[in-house]
Amino acid sequence: MxxxxxxxxxxxxxxxxxxxxxxxxxxxxxxxxxxxxxxFYWDDLILAGRAGTYSAFSPDLLLYDHDGHFMPGAFLLAKIVTAISPYNxxxxxxxxxxxxxxxxxxxxxxxxxxxxxxxxxxxxxxxxxxxxxxxxxxxxxxxxxxxxxxxxxxxxxxxxxxxxxxxxxxxxxxxxxxxxxxxxxxxxxxxxxxxxxxxxxxxxxxxxxxxxxxxxxxxxxxxxxxxxxxxxxxxxxxxxxxxxxxxxxxxxxxxxxxxxxxxxxxxxxxxxxxxxxxxxxxxxxxxxxxxxxxxxxxxxxxxxxxxxxxxxxxxxxxxxxxxxxxxxxxxxxxxxxxxxxxxxxxxxxxxxxxxxxxxxxxxxxxxxxxxxxxxxxxxxxxxxxxxxxxxxxxxxxxxxxxxxxxxxRDNPTTDYLATARASLAEHTDVPMLDMPVPTDVLLPFVYPNNLASRVFSPLPDRPQFATSTTELQSMDNKGHVVDADVSPTRAITQGPNPQCGYRVEGTTVARLPLDGPLADWEWTAQINYAASKDGELVVGLTDGKDVRVPVRQGLHQVYVRVIGSGDALRAYPITPGLSVCIAAGPVGGVLPDLPR
Incomplete structure (x- = not known):
């Protein structure tokens, strides 16, 4: 040699x-x-979010096509780091x-x-x-x-x-x-x-x-x-x-x-x-x-x-x-x-x-x-x-x-994560509807990795993200959890029964007409109802995915995230003997109240 x-x-x-x-x-x-x-910045949130969503050896974690990158080792290491102390x-x-x-x-x-x-x-x-x-x-x-x-x-x-x-x-x-x-x-x-x-x-x-x-x-x-x-x-x-x-x-x-x-x-x-x-x-x-x-x-x-x-x-x-x-x-x-x-x-x-x-x-x-x-x-x-x-x-x-x-150092994600972490920990008792994080944190084209349910999945102290909730809350662009309202794009029209609106019972699928068609998107429906007992309804748009919605006996409101399009909502009970009266209500986007 x-x-x-x-x-x-x-x-x-x-x-x-x-x-x-x-x-x-x-x-x-x-x-x-x-x-x-x-x-933490941009893709870091995707790594942490997926680490909090999937198990360590899940193919959805390790074999994920991350914008053309194949990096199971990086996702496994992110899983370990996130499991030890999320967003630290x-x-x-x-x-x-x-x-x-x-x-x-x-x-x-x-x-x-x-x-x-x-x-x-x-x-x-x-x-x-x-x-x-x-x-x-x-x-x-x-x-x-x-x-x-x-x-x-x-x-x-x-x-x-x-x-x-x-x-x-x-x-x-x-x-x-x-x-x-x-x-x-x-x-x-x-x-x-x-x-x-x-x-x-x-x-x-x-x-x-x-x-x-x-x-x-x-x-x-x-x-x-x-x-x-x-x-x-x-x-x-x-x-x-x-x-x-x-x-x-x-x-x-x-x-x-x-x-x-x-x-x-x-x-x-x-x-x-x-x-x-x-x-x-x-x-x-x-x-x-x-x-x-x-x-x-x-x-x-x-x-x-x-x-x-x-x-x-x-x-x-x-x-x-x-x-x-x-x-x-x-x-x-x-x-x-x-x-x-x-x-x-x-x-x-x-x-x-x-x-x-x-x-x-x-x-x-x-x-x-x-x-x-x-x-x-x-x-x-x-x-x-x-x-x-x-x-x-x-x-x-x-x-x-x-x-x-x-x-x-000029990173808006830093303050957003700190604020959101503290605010979510203070609102753990009521489920929240899912929502995207601000565009200066993650842009929409990384969907669904830009959803709050994905980004904050590693946090132990947070509300459950669900498809329905009894209290409508949202997160503002600073990360605060705030009360919110449905900004009406369309509305469920008044039902034919003056005392009940639309009656939903038995095995029949009730049709709840809207005052106009909705394009294919994620919408939030405010369902004002009176239920004969505790149970579950199925709600969905004419062309869309069905959502299971818990209801309680008596007069209440529930906010439901429906995905799809159409000119009406469909509803039917899955709890035997459940009868529900549904009144008019808005369908549209969620508009958070700004903190004062």
Whole structure:
């Protein structure tokens, strides 16, 4: 294994131990601050809501097609976190920080396998640990549960592949396959992990002078590649069964616009610690908003790095091509899966779709450093110049991190959840009709995950959400539970019996005409009734789902959520001997009373 420098091995940190540990510790402290500054947001509520609705190993939880994502591991972890303490942000912070720490260890391990115990390891390590490129996906819990396991898998499996080629030990094959499987459970993009690992080993062979690097890579870790292919095939079959996510053929202008925003205004400024500034439109997440100067500097920095590397190093063209291919593939995946007539170009500037490129760039930089020099005695950069560049990047990145946190803190969901949690706990005695949460918390297109019954399902202290209630209450946009009324769109007309209105009894289905037709929607009917005894009615629209409604003996009101369309309500008793008189009443939407 001379081509892989078999004499190199992972040894103690030596004289670099304190500095390396300090850099990692500082990065984790910063990431703790970033995570603690956030709160539950958007998809986090979907994860928690489904965790509160379904059992831990329910297919409805683990095999859910989450907007094209197949992520059973993320849903299972969300189930555990939610079961321990629902909507307690401390636990997601812990999961994010732990995953980030594991990613830091995996990347450090791989960089030292490539470069040995050299101080230059700190340069790509600092880039990975502090790059704003990973901030948006890290700070958002749901996104972090996708991105961080992928980052761990990319670095760990590549490291195991190198160790397997160097030592031949079976444990590295087992460890690599296990890391691949775990990453696949959290994010479908993890299917790329074996390809990245193969490329890393092949490039190491190539820069070390191996004449047939691809063949050597296959032979040295054949079992790892075969088992990875088997795992990937099983996963792919499952993914195609579970997920219905057709690719979108974007228009040329849309594709060009997304790529330009994603690369020039998104990725490139992060290479020098940008973007320094962020913008957002509620309820969207922040996106990078670099100045023109920073965009130009990003391009100049990239060109200088590529030209300088090519002039100084041999056998690095495959490295540059592989890095560019990975980034462009990530951007292309964004265009194919997220573009549409309502897509904004700023989507590319959110950086979530290329966050894992931080690992690829760090690996690529290390491989370039490992590559042989073109000259026998090359002119080397002075250590102080390298240190100055690293410090400048660190300062720039920390400033971008601070401005990101300022933008990320502007989250209406934080106050809404706190208010709703307290208010729901004070109104546990009467069932509530279901309703969507405000649009700045979850938009309607995620229905039914935007319903209050789903979002607040993990909370132990809350009213039951039902299809009927004796007291009409609703939640306002701040999260307060307030009294409500039926805002009439239509009305049940006066019945033919002056003393009874519409009599509902026996086995006959009574028809309760409305004063006009209703479109297909969710409506609330105020049923004013007098019942001969306690029992149950079935109520529904002409074309719609039937609802079982409890009634009490005597004169009462009940509010019923009916779904469907038609020009009349249908009603019949299911309790033997029950007779009910129903009077006129409104049918429409629910209008909450605003708190004074």
């Amino acid at each position: 001379t081509a892989l420098r078999a004499g190199e091995r992972l040894v103690g940190l030596g004289t670099n131990k304190t500095l390396t540990c300090g850099v990692v510790a500082l990065a984790l402290i910063v990431r703790v601050w970033v995570a603690a500054s956030g709160n 942000w401390t636990l997601p912070v812990i999961t994010l920080v732990v995953l980030q720490a594991l990613a830091a260890v995996a990347v450090l391990r791989l960089l030292r396998l490539i470069l040995g115990n050299r101080p230059i390891v700190l340069a790509p390590l600092v880039f990975y640990l502090f790059s704003p490129l990973t901030l948006p996906s890290y700070s958002w819990w749901a996104a972090g549960l996708n991105s961080l396991p992928l980052q761990i898998g990319l670095a760990w499996v590549a490291g195991d592949a190198l160790l397997l080629c160097r030592t031949g030990l079976r444990r590295h094959r087992v460890s690599g396959i296990a890391a691949f499987v775990v990453a696949l459970l959290f994010f479908e993009k993890s299917v790329l992990i074996p390809f990245v690992a193969f490329a890393v080993v092949a490039v190491v062979y190539s820069v070390d002078g191996e004449s047939a690097p691809l063949r050597a890579t296959w032979r040295a870790a054949r079992q790892l590649w075969i088992w990875s292919a088997c795992v990937g095939a099983v996963w792919l079959a499952t993914y195609l069964i579970v997920v219905d996510q057709p690719f979108t053929l974007a228009s040329r202008s849309m594709a060009v616009g997304l790529l330009e925003h994603g690369i020039s205004r998104g990725l490139l400024p992060t290479l020098i610690g940008g973007p320094w500034a962020w913008q957002r439109w509620q309820p969207s997440p922040p996106w990078a908003d670099p100045s023109v100067l920073l965009i130009v500097l990003g391009w100049l920095g990239l060109v200088a790095a590529v030209v300088g590397s090519v002039r100084r190093k041999r056998r690095i063209v495959p490295i540059l091509v592989a890095m560019a291919a990975y980034v462009l593939a990530s951007e292309a995946a964004m265009v194919l899966t997220r573009s549409g007539p309502d897509t904004s170009y700023e989507l590319g500037q959110t950086l979530r779709y290329v966050a894992d490129s931080a690992v690829i760039i760090a690996i690529g930089a290390a491989l370039i450093v490992r590559a042989p020099d073109r000259r026998a005695r090359p002119h080397r950069l002075h250590r102080s110049a390298v240190v100055a560049l690293v410090i400048a990047f660190l300062v720039s990145s920390l400033w971008s991190t601070r401005t990101f946190v300022d933008s990320w």
